[in-house]
Amino acid sequence: MKKQLLLSSLSIVLALGLAACGNSNSEANTNANTKTNTKNSPEGTTEVPKEKTKISYWTGDRHDAEFIKERVAKFNETNTDGIEVELVVKGDDFDTALDLSFQTADSPDVIRVKENTIGTFYLKEYLAPIDEYLTDEMKAKFPEMNELNTFGGKRYSLPNFGTTMRLVYNKDLFAKAGVTAPPTTLQELVDTAKKLTVAGKADGAYGFALNFKNPTSALSRSARVIAEMSGFGGFGYDFKTARFDYSGFKPIIEAFKQIRDDGSMLPGVESLDIDPLRAQFAEGKIGMYLSYSSEPGVYSSQFPAKIDWAAAPAPSIDGTVKGASGFLGGQWLALSTKSEHKEAAWKFMEYMYTDQMLTDYQENGFGISMVPTISAAAKVPQVNGIEGFLPNKYDGVWPVYPTVAPEGMKSSDAFFKYMLNGGDIDAVITDLNKRYNAALDDAIANDGLKAEPDSSFDPAILGGKFAK
Template structure:
């Protein structure tokens, strides 16, 4: 297994770009929190009394690792000699909007959770402080192969460091599949539609439905599901065509038709339109959902956050026609923590960041199943997570990093809202797709003209070898 993780590390070394959701093991080794600037030390009342107190606010939209991160923060608060106290705030699905409001009102946090999708946006808005001045030679050597332009480095300045990545899988209840007479997880979208209908017919009287997603936030729902279906089907998962350097939502619209069919069949959990991800997980843990798609954080969720006795597993997402024509995308692999440009305590924020990026915390983060390690030095020493269900999420032959797609903001509804409206109310799908292509490519052209993004078409792009 170590060779498999090493292979992932080497693939990250070769990558030029990296693309862009959960619990705590209270029996974990306490030593995992002693790495960093205060390693092997214990703050004394005298030491703390000699330093002015500093309170740091850390905001994140991760809930799957909340208890573990709280544990690590508590240890930091107890052991650091700089009189620093960190306060953790876990946001809901409106994380980006909350960050915008905080910065516009000069109430920004000191440390932010950064991901592949939000880092370029936060950088452009001036929210982030470069950390180059804090990086020692040892830290540079440790993270050198995973500091990448357009991911955590912009205009020759570094804003975050890597920790882990996430695979995406179909999460399914094996007992409900068996009860409905289904032997295997679906390989095609038609098989998924059929399975969802059979599971619903077999369990509806008991409140069981075949499929669900956190449709309270359509983009969050589709980016953990359709994205993966498309990448395995040979298409970039966010509607961007890497060969032409243009947005093309035609493949996306193919997948949407099957989601609409599940909704029309009554196979989707009632009320899913207002369902957030944690209530969905609670329903799945209670045995009320046959399947959904999500990240490799799910095994940790069902170990600690929503302990369950159901027989469940993870499998590759279905493809459009049942044929695998591309690699399953490993996402959010290049960033983790960043410092706010508005912070009045940047040095203290770095002290906390350095602690969090210590070897033992990165290693235990992987081994507890919160994410898959991508830093080569951690990959080499970390053991595979010993968590029920994790075997279905481990990196294998069908997983890879994909080139990052440009982030643009079109006028009007985004692709997820537009397509979800079609799922619920119908309409002219071709017209919706054409409109999305026009608005997204117009936004792309304007962003290129302003120098906000650069696009290079790659006619030879091979989805089976997305790193080239």
């Protein structure tokens, strides 16, 4: 794989430990810990309790928050090194909050990284290499994936799970509307959304929704996978020509606009975040949406589903699969460069990467393991809906595309603006191609970025490598 860089992409704080900061119990514990204990000490001597080493772990994942909270609490209770971990769970503002934290003294010790953030965080020098901590056994166990967890010959994270993307649909509403199968083309997606809206009108249900409070998040879980299934790079980058070309997104964005124009999209999606969307789906108010394989865990614990639901492969543009649905992953936890307790942070990371933890993570339905020894031994999760997310012949890992910072509006914002206001989609795409390629040329000339064409690149052969 050519060396390239990754795309740059309700804050809930769960403080775990002996007590919460700022309350009377915490104050009492603090005072108690600072007092001299002479009860069991030899006469004339004092015993000073060992101070805890406090570290923080920041994550943007909410689907597994309760599971991780329990495991962090167990670590805090059982580790013999006096380490206390504070878990901080953030929403779609994770990247911004992390940037701000690195400008202060409040940055985390351990950071959740993803395939679309690890390259950016690496370039910003947020991440410390972990090679010195890895045993030979760990090096053999965890796949080294260039540009996904390894940069410049050094590892910055280890994989846990991979994420598939699917069309999530309300089987009850499908049955009520007389729709016998999920859509496989964009036209079927538009038509099905309309039928579901008609059938659900009396109950306030609509055929389709996306979390457009954050257009990048919305289109990254929807337009991206439809484009990839159709043979186009999911972020507008053409690996054959090494140029940005958003023309493949035209029918996808037009279909989304048509669904909205038809009145088949849930009202208020402009301010809809992913968790409120999930809550609405669990109540039966949404017929379809596209998202990641984290959803089964969400509907078994976070928002228990009151409906019968399932997942199916995302549609392609015309029903023909010419590429692969991105199987995302290769990284999970990373060590912060600003951590003052790297040894303690690594001990926590080591705990999180134990076989038992990774096995439980899959078997509880939070993700499909990308660690060969775990995927071979772990059971298929007994979680409703997971079967639709298991890797199939169309799931595959795409190459890493280059990160650029174009002047003006991002592609996701430009497409969402068109969906809301209309206009000339061809002009929108022409403008995006011009600005993104100008940024690409600038990064190649001034930042040492490498982007070379690969005339032999064939997206149709990417799929099937993770299917059992």
